[in-house]
Amino acid sequence: MGRARPGEVVELDGRTLEGGGQLIRIALCLSALTGTPVKITDIRGNRSSGGGLKAQHLACVKWLAHACNATIEGAEKGSTTLVFEPGKVDELSPAFKRKTLPDRSQVYDCRLDIGTAGSTGLALQAILPFILFSKLPSPLPVQLTLSGGTNVSGSPSYEYITQVLLPTLHSIGFPEIKSKLGKRGWSHGGSSIGNFTLDIPPRVASGLPPFTLQNVQPLDSKPGKPTHLHATFVAPASCHEHFRTVLLPTIHHHFGTSYSTSEGAARNLTVTCEGSLHEKRMYFILVANVPTAEPAHSTYTLGRDWLYDRKIRSHERAATEMVERVTNELAEEWLSGGWVDEHMRDQLVIFQALAEGRSEVWAGMGEDGEVREPSLHARTAEWVAKQMLGVRFYSEGACDGVGYGCDHTGEQTPARDGIEDTLDRPKR
Numbered sequence: 225m226g227r228a229r230p231g232e233v234v235e236l237d238g239r240t241l242e243g244g245g246q247l248i249r250i251a252l253c254l255s256a257l258t259g260t261p262v263k264i265t266d267i268r269g270n271r272s273s274g275g276g277l278k279a280q281h282l283a284c285v286k287w288l289a290h291a292c293n294a295t296i297e298g299a300e301k302g303s304t305t306l307v308f309e310p311g312k313v314d315e316l317s318p319a320f321k322r323k324t325l326p327d328r329s330q331v332y333d334c335r336l337d338i339g340t341a342g343s344t345g346l347a348l349q350a351i352l353p354f355i356l357f358s359k360l361p362s363p364l365p366v367q368l369t370l371s372g373g374t375n376v377s378g379s380p381s382y383e384y385i386t387q388v389l390l391p392t393l394h395s396i397g398f399p400e401i402k403s404k405l406g407k408r409g410w411s412h413g414g415s416s417i418g419n420f421t422l423d424i425p426p427r428v429a430s431g432l433p434p435f436t437l438q439n440v441q442p443l444d445s446k447p448g449k450p451t452h453l454h455a456t457f458v459a460p461a462s463c464h465e466h467f468r469t470v471l472l473p474t475i476h477h478h479f480g481t482s483y484s485t486s487e488g489a490a491r492n493l494t495v496t497c498e499g500s501l502h503e504k505r506m507y508f509i510l511v512a513n514v515p516t517a518e519p520a521h522s523t524y525t526l527g528r529d530w531l532y533d534r535k536i537r538s539h540e541r542a543a544t545e546m547v548e549r550v551t552n553e554l555a556e557e558w559l560s561g562g563w564v565d566e567h568m569r570d571q572l573v574i575f576q577a578l579a580e581g582r583s584e585v586w587a588g589m590g591e592d593g594e595v596r597e598p599s600l601h602a603r604t605a606e607w608v609a610k611q612m613l614g615v616r617f618y619s620e621g622a623c624d625g626v627g628y629g630c631d632h633t634g635e636q637t638p639a640r641d642g643i644e645d646t647l648d649r650p651k652r
């Protein structure tokens with residue numbers, strides 16, 4: 225693939241690699257940011273359940289189109305071809321409405337409504353990088369409210385966003401983003417629509433400096449024990465006590481016996497239980513803060529969760545199953561030594577591609593002693609970033625980003641030199 229000239233449309237085959245929604249979200253976000261028109265064909269063409277745009281994807285298309293005054297073709301449910309021609313982000317962009325708060329300060333009141341219980345966490349993948357990187361008409365905070373599903377299978381839940389994604393983004397250089405859950409929206413137990421709000425402070429600096437989520441120690445050195453584990457269980461109240469009973473021994477089995485829920489414990493386990501108000505809705509996430517050698521007193525965050533999707537014969541039995549599976553998966557993530565869990569690696573690809581220079585994300589070693597491979601989702605995101613920005617990813621999780629917005633002139637045009645036509649991942 226040659227270098228695209230300004231205004232030239234980048235064509236993406238929606239069946240490439242994972243061939244699902246991730247490809248669309250990353251492509252549209254990068255298109256809206258860089259002003260590069262994009263045409264996606266055979267949208268979600270690898271989905272056996274049927275391709276085309278679903279409500280969640282469509283909500284992203286429309287929000288981004290509003291945000292950058294884009295011209296769009298094919299933005300309908302079920303559409304398998306989409307053309308997105310971005311315009312400018314300015315005061316006329318209908319996505320950024322000013323609102324005056326009771327204390328008379330002003331914010332941009334941004335709203336994305338999926339209209340179904342489609343995943344808000346997935347919609348966020350398309351629009352959060354856009355908000356964090358774009359030069360908004362004025363440097364105001366953004367109050368972003370997303371409506372749809374907050375706990376949806378195969379996607380980042382509200383808990384994952386607030387407990388894993390946002391702290392990780394803060395650790396790589398973004399301001400702290402506060403969140404507030406309005407109402408839960410479930411894809412299980414009869415779908416229901418919920419919402420949450422993120423308070424995103426204005427960016428002081430433009431662009432993102434290179435970041436490193438990687439130890440300075442040898443790559444195969446053993447990770448330190450998590451200093452803190454946090455368990456959140458949302459399920460019928462009748463099984464909360466049972467959940468607490470099985471949780472601690474399972475944690476001891478996988479992470480060692482030093483964890484305690486007592487205040488001031490050296491290795492602390494905090495447990496939050498919330499009623500799900502529906503007998504078919506059960507969700508569990510376990511999050512670990514793992515200490516880093518360098519910088520000292522710092523931690524990285526790993527998470528694993530499960531929105532229970534099996535037939536529930538007994539809530540207690542399901543709770544036991546959830547505790548065992550999620551704790552085991554989190555322990556595997558921790559033991560790999562990786563600084564990101566599998567899903568976070570998928571989500572960081574776009575940030576690596578946009579950051580300035582080399583950013584490193586260490587995903588750890590597998591049981592076979594080899595560096596853990598990126599998921600198909602991550603590889604798809606990398607492929608899209610290569611097509612749109614010409615960036616390069618290396619097999620150990622490094623990427624030479626374009627420094628979007630870092631050109632110190634106020635211009636926001638990334639280099640498109642060196643676009644590679646290969647899906648191979650060169651070794652460093």
Ligand SMILES: Nc1ncnc2c1ncn2[C@@H]1O[C@H](COP(=O)(O)OP(=O)(O)OP(=O)(O)O)[C@@H](O)[C@H]1O
Pocket residue numbers: 243244245246247268271346377378379380381384529566567568570571601
């Ligand atoms: N439990 C989880 N926690 C956090 N992130 C998750 C979790 N499960 C999946 N993800 C993330 O959700 C995204 C799913 O992308 P995918 O393309 O499959 O979504 P989609 O829009 O539903 O597409 P499609 O309907 O075509 O499958 C990936 O980025 C993946 O990392």
